[in-house]
Amino acid sequence: MFLRAFARKTSYSAHAFTAARREVSSVSSPSSSSLVFRQKAVRDAKSSSLLKAVADPSKEEVGVEPIPLLTSDESEDLLKIRHSTAHILAMATQKVYPKAQCTIGPWIDRGFYYDFYYPDGFTDQDLKKIQKEMYKIIRKDYPIRREEVSREEAARRIKEINEPYKLEILDMIKTEPITIYHIGDEWWDLCAGPHVESTGKIEQKGIKLESVAGAYWRGDETKPMLQRIYGTAWETQEQLEAYELFKEEAKRRDHRTVGKEMGLFSLQQEEAGGGLVFWHPKGALMRHQIETFWKDLHLQRGYDLVSTPHVAKGELWKTSGHSDFYSENMYQQMQVEEESYQLKPMNCPFHIVVYKDGYYSYRDLPLRWAELGTVYRYERSGTMHGLFRVRGFTQDDAHVFCLPDQITDEITRILDLVEEVLGTFGFKDYEVNLSTRPEKAVGSDEIWERAELALRDSLKRKNWDYIVDDGGGAFYGPKIDIKILDAIGRKWQCSTIQLDFNLPERFDLSYIDQNNEKQRPIMIHRAIFGSLERFFGILTENYAGAFPVWIAPVQVRLLPVTDTVDEYIQRVANDMRAKGIRVEVKSGERMKKLVRNAEKEKIPIMCIIGKEEAENETLAVRTYKSGDIGTFALTDVISKVVAAAEEKSEHASF
Numbered sequence: 313m314f315l316r317a318f319a320r321k322t323s324y325s326a327h328a329f330t331a332a333r334r335e336v337s338s339v340s341s342p343s344s345s346s347l348v349f350r351q352k353a354v355r356d357a358k359s360s361s362l363l364k365a366v367a368d369p370s371k372e373e374v375g376v377e378p379i380p381l382l383t384s385d386e387s388e389d390l391l392k393i394r395h396s397t398a399h400i401l402a403m404a405t406q407k408v409y410p411k412a413q414c415t416i417g418p419w420i421d422r423g424f425y426y427d428f429y430y431p432d433g434f435t436d437q438d439l440k441k442i443q444k445e446m447y448k449i450i451r452k453d454y455p456i457r458r459e460e461v462s463r464e465e466a467a468r469r470i471k472e473i474n475e476p477y478k479l480e481i482l483d484m485i486k487t488e489p490i491t492i493y494h495i496g497d498e499w500w501d502l503c504a505g506p507h508v509e510s511t512g513k514i515e516q517k518g519i520k521l522e523s524v525a526g527a528y529w530r531g532d533e534t535k536p537m538l539q540r541i542y543g544t545a546w547e548t549q550e551q552l553e554a555y556e557l558f559k560e561e562a563k564r565r566d567h568r569t570v571g572k573e574m575g576l577f578s579l580q581q582e583e584a585g586g587g588l589v590f591w592h593p594k595g596a597l598m599r600h601q602i603e604t605f606w607k608d609l610h611l612q613r614g615y616d617l618v619s620t621p622h623v624a625k626g627e628l629w630k631t632s633g634h635s636d637f638y639s640e641n642m643y644q645q646m647q648v649e650e651e652s653y654q655l656k657p658m659n660c661p662f663h664i665v666v667y668k669d670g671y672y673s674y675r676d677l678p679l680r681w682a683e684l685g686t687v688y689r690y691e692r693s694g695t696m697h698g699l700f701r702v703r704g705f706t707q708d709d710a711h712v713f714c715l716p717d718q719i720t721d722e723i724t725r726i727l728d729l730v731e732e733v734l735g736t737f738g739f740k741d742y743e744v745n746l747s748t749r750p751e752k753a754v755g756s757d758e759i760w761e762r763a764e765l766a767l768r769d770s771l772k773r774k775n776w777d778y779i780v781d782d783g784g785g786a787f788y789g790p791k792i793d794i795k796i797l798d799a800i801g802r803k804w805q806c807s808t809i810q811l812d813f814n815l816p817e818r819f820d821l822s823y824i825d826q827n828n829e830k831q832r833p834i835m836i837h838r839a840i841f842g843s844l845e846r847f848f849g850i851l852t853e854n855y856a857g858a859f860p861v862w863i864a865p866v867q868v869r870l871l872p873v874t875d876t877v878d879e880y881i882q883r884v885a886n887d888m889r890a891k892g893i894r895v896e897v898k899s900g901e902r903m904k905k906l907v908r909n910a911e912k913e914k915i916p917i918m919c920i921i922g923k924e925e926a927e928n929e930t931l932a933v934r935t936y937k938s939g940d941i942g943t944f945a946l947t948d949v950i951s952k953v954v955a956a957a958e959e960k961s962e963h964a965s966f
């Protein structure tokens with residue numbers, strides 16, 4: 313199955329300016345998102361009010377004006393601004409550094425970049441000079457003019473200005489006429505547009521060059537290293553400032569930093585190779601909580617668990633079609649006793665193998681088989697990113713085999729489960745996309761119509777709004793994609809529900825119908841988290857490491873004021889452990905330092921214990937969320953923490 317959400321290829325399509333954009337936005341940044349960032353809340357934020365304001369987007373802070381930070385997909389105006397600013401950057405760069413050669417310069421979610429061939433490399437100081445030159449170009453208010461030329465004419469002009477990379481770009485453009493955009497009479501670039509009318513339309517205080525990094529031409533390690541300058545562009549200075557605050561906040565939440573600080577996981581490029589995740593005890597314990605929740609819930613909701621291997625004969629992947637259509641993402645096969653074996657990039661064929669080992673009548677369907685299945689996919693070494701883009705990851709996969717007239721019910725059940733699973737982690741706002749039949753497709757008109765109708769009916773039953781991507785489905789069936797909204801307004805693609813009319817055909821799957829005849833079952837692929845690793849990264853950034861009590865690696869930390877209370881502390885710890893609470897004792901520092909450390913580690917509940925508490929069998933409770941909240945009976949604290957864990961609530965309710 314070629315779940316599109318996971319099949320992120322770095323593809324170059326016809327037009328260079330839009331092509332590379334896809335490449336970037338799929339790497340790690342959350343996909344398009346209407347970011348509403350509460351600017352003031354962030355400014356006041358050195359205190360925990362920041363956390364509250366940012367961590368709960370549903371809470372409208374009084375007197376705080378949200379500033380929408382739209383992506384280029386969401387705002388035609390911003391798209392024009394970012395597109396135009398990318399060209400202004402290129403023009404300015406060549407003015408200051410005439411030896412720099414231009415390559416591609418696409419817009420991205422909230423800005424743009426431009427790649428230059430410039431072996432000397434750019435420094436931050438150079439960026440400042442370039443930015444100054446950009447201001448000059450803006451102030452001169454050059455008209456931006458479109459011109460259509462033939463391919464030959466475009467090639468001639470490119471040769472005239474000696475820009476070899478542009479010739480390659482020209483080759484990549486498959487449509488004609490070729491469009492050229494002029495900035496005044498001084499400079500031009502190949503581009504399809506759209507742009508603002510003149511450079512003066514750009515607010516100079518709304519743009520900023522952000523960073524420079526190396527990037528291979530066409531993402532290919534064998535090609536020359538280019539200098540990629542990243543920038544951002546907005547309509548107003550206010551928007552730019554809000555965006556910078558947003559970036560600061562995103563940086564503070566970066567799962568790679570938080571994960572390291574909290575000792576949750578590591579990626580060990582040197583020791584083990586890139587894109588492979590090592591879960592450390594605390595992280596593995598959290599993963600265990602998530603997996604247990606997921607498995608238990610699936611069993612409760614009518615799924616069966618299956619468990620399948622990590623490799624299988626190459627022949628299986630031929631039958632499934634993956635070796636033909638998905639080989640770019642697959643590792644080389646290994647030889648075992650003269651037979652080729654393939655590390656699995658997907659779980660689907662394995663579940664099919666299980667299905668084929670049985671014999672089913674219509675009465676046996678639907679079958680719902682779930683597995684936390686670890687898969688391995690090739691990613692280029694330069695494209696890996698924390699837990700977001702890795703080479704080995706675990707899909708929370710399931711396949712449903714059902715009758716055609718069961719599709720609506722099954723999809724609805726899946727949507728219910730999506731809501732239940734994601735909702736438990738605090739994600740309650742979704743963007744839903746329905747992708748329909750593309751031009752080239754397998755399966756009859758009748759089955760496509762029936763399936764699409766079933767998907768729409770299910771969404772209607774849920775009363776969910778959705779966006780239709782007409783013709784955006786895979787060739788083997790329509791699908792529903794679900795994005796979640798995180799605490800700072802970013803959207804992340806997680807769940808996918810995909811119908812498949814292809815694999816049952818390829819593997820000749822069947823069931824026996826009422827008339828004792830063989831029929832093909834409908835196959836549904838679905839994942840809710842998508843990948844456990846990636847979801848864990850999103851979760852970490854959503855909570856900035858301050859995880860809900862039920863998954864927090866340490867739920868309670870006991871802090872003794874004096875060592876005369878040792879005996880009581882041990883009893884508290886034992887009582888808590890006996891009730892399944894994850895508790896630890898820390899001492900040996902002054903109380904202020906102990907509290908500060910616990911807060912740094914984002915432990916949800918601290919219990920401070922002195923003589924008085926020991927005598928009265930109480931605990932002075934301090935929470936990460938609210939600070940000191942008073943003294944409670946030991947039994948009371950235990951039952952509140954146990955209840956929070958059982959109910960999977962974010963906080964214990966004191």
Ligand SMILES: [Zn+2]
Nearest residue numbers: 395503504505
């Ligand atoms: Zn352009």
Ligand SMILES: [Zn+2]
Nearest residue numbers: 313659660837
């Ligand atoms: Zn599948």
